[in-house]
Amino acid sequence: MFFSGEIRGKGESRLQVLRLDGVSKSYPNGTVAVQDANLEVGEGELISFVGPSGCGKSTIFQMVAGLSKQTAGEIEILGGSTGQARRDNAISFVFQEATLMPWASVRDNVALPLKLRKLPPKQQEEEAERVLELVGLKDHAKSLPRQLSGGMRMRVSIARSLIAKPRILLMDEPFGALDEITRQTLQEELLSIWQRSKGMTVLFVTHNAFEAVYLSNRILVMTPRPGRISREIEVDVPYPRGEQFRSSAEFSRFVGLVNESLKH
Numbered sequence: 229m230f231f232s233g234e235i236r237g238k239g240e241s242r243l244q245v246l247r248l249d250g251v252s253k254s255y256p257n258g259t260v261a262v263q264d265a266n267l268e269v270g271e272g273e274l275i276s277f278v279g280p281s282g283c284g285k286s287t288i289f290q291m292v293a294g295l296s297k298q299t300a301g302e303i304e305i306l307g308g309s310t311g312q313a314r315r316d317n318a319i320s321f322v323f324q325e326a327t328l329m330p331w332a333s334v335r336d337n338v339a340l341p342l343k344l345r346k347l348p349p350k351q352q353e354e355e356a357e358r359v360l361e362l363v364g365l366k367d368h369a370k371s372l373p374r375q376l377s378g379g380m381r382m383r384v385s386i387a388r389s390l391i392a393k394p395r396i397l398l399m400d401e402p403f404g405a406l407d408e409i410t411r412q413t414l415q416e417e418l419l420s421i422w423q424r425s426k427g428m429t430v431l432f433v434t435h436n437a438f439e440a441v442y443l444s445n446r447i448l449v450m451t452p453r454p455g456r457i458s459r460e461i462e463v464d465v466p467y468p469r470g471e472q473f474r475s476s477a478e479f480s481r482f483v484g485l486v487n488e489s490l491k492h
């Protein structure tokens with residue numbers, strides 16, 4: 229029996245945190261960016277979206293974040309609307325560019341979401357310290373963004389997205405602009421933060437099949453515009469994964485499967 233509000237995977241059931249039901253998005257200029265997207269996401273999943281440029285990945289994320297309204301279909305988050313999820317601070321967004329305030333310290337950049345919510349300064353500071361520790365930047369709290377490398381700026385951006393303890397983290401190609409070594413380090417850090425979180429769900433956009441396979445428990449492959457979810461690949465490999473997985477035949481097989489799916 230499959231209960232509504234619950235998702236069944238292999239031998240496990242998860243609370244449903246996100247549901248897209250027949251979601252489409254047409255822009256006023258007539259561009260159909262997304263067509264009939266259907267998706268159920270369980271609590272604590274890490275799902276990657278891969279697909280050709282312009283297939284509507286960012287559009288889906290913007291709709292889920294409540295920044296853009298779908299033109300058809302329904303989006304349900306934690307059993308309520310996208311607006312409610314936003315008001316409850318249940319969702320955080322990390323963009324490809326670490327959009328930081330150049331004049332403010334790392335700590336102030338990270339604390340911004342709490343400052344906007346007018347939380348006491350002491351609490352802002354304590355929470356900022358907590359998340360800076362999580363991303364390994366405790367010793368850089370007083371630095372300015374321009375004093376940091378690209379990878380460190382992305383860590384600041386991730387720390388800021390984590391400070392309000394979101395239930396769902398949307399990451400739109402966060403590591404796309406980083407070199408391969410930094411990228412792999414940040415992948416490890418993301419997995420470690422995700423595993424230590426208490427059931428945080430991560431939705432991740434990437435063009436990189438290696439990244440998608442390494443990180444995700446499920447990969448959604450999208451068609452060229454108008455984007456539809458054409459295939460779902462379950463990466464049923466336990467975490468933590470580590471270097472052994474990256475160099476395994478199993479890893480290559482999954483990467484091949486993703487690349488093959490992108491061709492159809």
Ligand SMILES: Nc1ncnc2c1ncn2[C@@H]1O[C@H](COP(=O)(O)OP(=O)(O)OP(=O)(O)O)[C@@H](O)[C@H]1O
Binds near residue numbers: 279453
């Ligand atoms: N505000 C807008 N008005 C009109 N068309 C738009 C708008 N935003 C996006 N589009 C179009 O919708 C389609 C999907 O865009 P979107 O940014 O969601 O794709 P994407 O898969 O995230 O692309 P990429 O991988 O290149 O970031 C594209 O054809 C894009 O040009």
